[in-house]
Amino acid sequence: MIFNSEISGEQQHTTSPVVTGGSVIALVYNGGVIVGTDTLCSYGSMAAFKNVKKIAQISKNTIYASSGEFSDFQQVVKELAKIDRSALQYDDGVHPSPKDYGNFLARLSYKKRCKINPLYLQNVIAGFHNGERYLSLVDIYGTYLESNFITTGFASYFCKAIISNYWNENCTLDQAKQVIRECFKVLFCRDCRAHDVIQLAYVDAQGAHIEEPERVETKWDFNGFKSRANEKLHTQ
Amino acid sequence: MLKHLYDTDCVTWSPQGKLFQVEYAMEAVKQGSICLGLKSSENVVLCSLKRQPSELAGYQEKQFKIDDHMAIAIAGLTADARVLCKYMRTECLEYKYTYESHHPVGRLVFKVAEKSQHKTQSGAKRPYGVGLLVAGIDPNGVHLFETCPSGNYYEYKCQAIGSRSQAARTYFESWFHLFEKSTLEQLVLHGLSAIKKAIMEDEELNEKNVEVGILGKNLKFTHLNAQELKDYIAKLEGFNPNSQIQQE
Numbered sequence: 039m040i041f042n043s044e045i046s047g048e049q050q051h052t053t054s055p056v057v058t059g060g061s062v063i064a065l066v067y068n069g070g071v072i073v074g075t076d077t078l079c080s081y082g083s084m085a086a087f088k089n090v091k092k093i094a095q096i097s098k099n100t101i102y103a104s105s106g107e108f109s110d111f112q113q114v115v116k117e118l119a120k121i122d123r124s125a126l127q128y129d130d131g132v133h134p135s136p137k138d139y140g141n142f143l144a145r146l147s148y149k150k151r152c153k154i155n156p157l158y159l160q161n162v163i164a165g166f167h168n169g170e171r172y173l174s175l176v177d178i179y180g181t182y183l184e185s186n187f188i189t190t191g192f193a194s195y196f197c198k199a200i201i202s203n204y205w206n207e208n209c210t211l212d213q214a215k216q217v218i219r220e221c222f223k224v225l226f227c228r229d230c231r232a233h234d235v236i237q238l239a240y241v242d243a244q245g246a247h248i249e250e251p252e253r254v255e256t257k258w259d260f261n262g263f264k265s266r267a268n269e270k271l272h273t274q
Numbered sequence: 275m276l277k278h279l280y281d282t283d284c285v286t287w288s289p290q291g292k293l294f295q296v297e298y299a300m301e302a303v304k305q306g307s308i309c310l311g312l313k314s315s316e317n318v319v320l321c322s323l324k325r326q327p328s329e330l331a332g333y334q335e336k337q338f339k340i341d342d343h344m345a346i347a348i349a350g351l352t353a354d355a356r357v358l359c360k361y362m363r364t365e366c367l368e369y370k371y372t373y374e375s376h377h378p379v380g381r382l383v384f385k386v387a388e389k390s391q392h393k394t395q396s397g398a399k400r401p402y403g404v405g406l407l408v409a410g411i412d413p414n415g416v417h418l419f420e421t422c423p424s425g426n427y428y429e430y431k432c433q434a435i436g437s438r439s440q441a442a443r444t445y446f447e448s449w450f451h452l453f454e455k456s457t458l459e460q461l462v463l464h465g466l467s468a469i470k471k472a473i474m475e476d477e478e479l480n481e482k483n484v485e486v487g488i489l490g491k492n493l494k495f496t497h498l499n500a501q502e503l504k505d506y507i508a509k510l511e512g513f514n515p516n517s518q519i520q521q522e
Contacts, residue, residue: 132378132414141374168413 051155055107057081059092060232061193062103062162063221066171066186066207067214070242071164073101074218076225077251078233079108085233093239095246097122100136100165101239105190106178107158114157117146136165136172136241140182148180160190166241189221192229197221211240223254275301285397295401296394299423302403303435306349308472309336310434310442311407311418312465314456318409318418320347320487321465323436323473337487341366342494343376343411345487349436350404350423358386358402379410383419383427391425401425405435409489416491434468442468449515456518462486462498462506463513470510479507 057079064073079087093103094115102118104111118139125133134142140163150156161176174184186207189197205217215238225232234256239248262268280286281294288294309322324333337347338355340362348355362382369377386406393399401423408419420435421427432450434442445468453461465486470479477483481503489495498506 128381128384130378130380130384130414132381132412134373135375138373138375142372145372 051153052107052158053154053156055110055158057086057108058231059090059105059108059111060229061189061191061197061225062092062105062160063190063193063197063201063218064103064162064164064173064188065201065205065214065217066173067211067240068208069211070166070240071171071173072211072214072218072238072240073103073162073164074222074236074238075103075105076222076233077235077237078231080231083230085231088233088235089251091237091248091251093237093248094118095239095248096139096163097133097136097165098245099167099241100134100139100163100172101241101246101248102139102161102163103239104159104161106160110157110159114143114146114159114161118143135167136163137167137174139163139165140172140174140176140184144176144180144182146180147176147178151179162188162190164241166243166245169243192225192232193221196224196228200224211242214240219254223256226254226256283397284394284399284401293394293424296424299401299403300405303350303405303422304437304439306351306404306436307336308434308436308439308442308469309347309349309407310432310439310446310465310468311347311409311430312432312446312450312453312461312468313409313416313418314453314458314461315416317458317461317488317490317493318411318416319458319461319465319489320345320407320409320485321462321469322347322349322485323469324483324485326483333483335485337485337497339487339495340382340408340410341370341376343489344379344382345409345489345495347407347409347485347487348404349407351402352404354402355404355406358389358404358406361389362386376412378412378414379408379417379419380412380414380429382410383408383421386421387425387427390421390423394423394425407433407435409487409495411489411491434472438472441471445471452515452518458488458490458493459506460518462488463509464515466506466510467513467515479510480504481507 062075075092079090096102096118165172175188222236226234234254237251280288284295307323307325311320322336326333338359339345366377393401406421410417418430432446481500486498
């Protein structure tokens with residue numbers, strides 16, 4: 039009997055992630071949809087890759103980001119790019135809308151979940167099509183949800199209050215950006231696997247715009263840190 | 275059509291560069307009863323003449339709904355048409371399941387054409403003996419396509435295929451410049467007028483032997499029922515396309 043699965047050719051199922059990306063926050067604003075991620079890929083608790091671009095442009099008016107296993111993110115980007123490319127083969131001017139991508143990813147995720155070999159991701163697809171804003175979440179099980187705002191990972195716990203207080207679906211782009219920056223500031227403070235360099239990307243009537251990474255403002259020069267008045271040295 | 279040399283199978287060319295088996299298959303389409311389609315900027319209408327094999331029999335349906343946004347009218351071997359109809363319906367369902375939106379029309383016609391072409395390049399197969407008029411609406415607009423056994427497909431503003439279809443095409447040539455701006459009712463009346471040109475002298479149009487299907491940007495594919503057909507056929511008497519020109 040051969041127990042080594044490499045020799046026996048048994049199919050392996052990935053049910054725990056190795057290199058992971060952090061929270062994704064996405065909001066709808068008056069002219070489109072904006073998505074923010076940080077630029078960190080963690081190797082367990084190690085901040086291994088600190089300069090990773092985690093927002094992909096899938097088509098002219100669709101962007102995609104996800105949290106979870108980063109190799110699965112890369113694979114999904116390939117799968118979605120295949121669809122857009124096959125549209126070129128038909129050469130009939132019909133391109134998938136953002137909703138088509140969202141649904142395709144939901145079907146793909148569900149199929150893999152049913153084989154207990156999931157894409158270990160919380161996926162966010164954002165787009166702007168025919169004057170309408172589109173934002174959806176596809177989770178690891180293949181659940182498909184359209185919404186005006188999406189948070190994945192720890193952002194779902196820490197950031198919903200901030201979004202609720204400072205954002206509405208008709209705010210301006212700058213207001214939405216500020217809300218996302220504030221959310222990542224809080225995440226950097228409280229989520230162990232978060233990073234202070236973030237990347238924003240938005241889709242509007244002109245198409246997708248992915249911005250360069252930026253560092254979130256953080257403040258460390260508190261007097262309490264310098265004087266360390268709260269920390270008692272235990273000497274015995 | 276007379277018999278030719280070089281016509282035994284699809285994998286033999288004639289010296290004139292023809293594939294006779296494919297040409298013969300297109301004859302089968304010409305033998306089918308007439309069906310026609312015409313489109314405006316908002317709607318597509320399919321009209322067909324149904325044949326009754328005998329007085330005891332019912333009339334053979336010629337139009338099939340593929341999806342809410344697409345339908346076909348057939349001329350030729352009905353059994354072959356059923357195969358293509360099933361294929362198109364399956365493709366639409368799969369597309370809807372995966373993408374939650376309607377299958378682009380041109381793309382499905384392309385798939386059918388590919389399937390048809392495949393049958394023209396094999397020693398062991400025969401071409402499909404049916405021509406389809408595919409009416410559909412997608413984000414690219416309103417479409418009417420014709421497919422044929424050779425695997426070619428064409429997009430049309432209006433087209434008629436089947437027996438005595440030339441008469442209907444002649445009607446179209448005179449009036450098709452009006453179709454773009456026609457209302458749905460005018461389109462149906464044009465379609466029925468064209469069919470009327472193609473029927474035999476001793477035949478007459480009635481709600482039993484005519485089939486009309488309509489499709490619009492906000493209108494899912496529907497067949498006109500017997501009463502609606504009767505009303506339209508009654509309106510045919512007073513229908514004068516010239517009056518449509520005066521309106522514009």
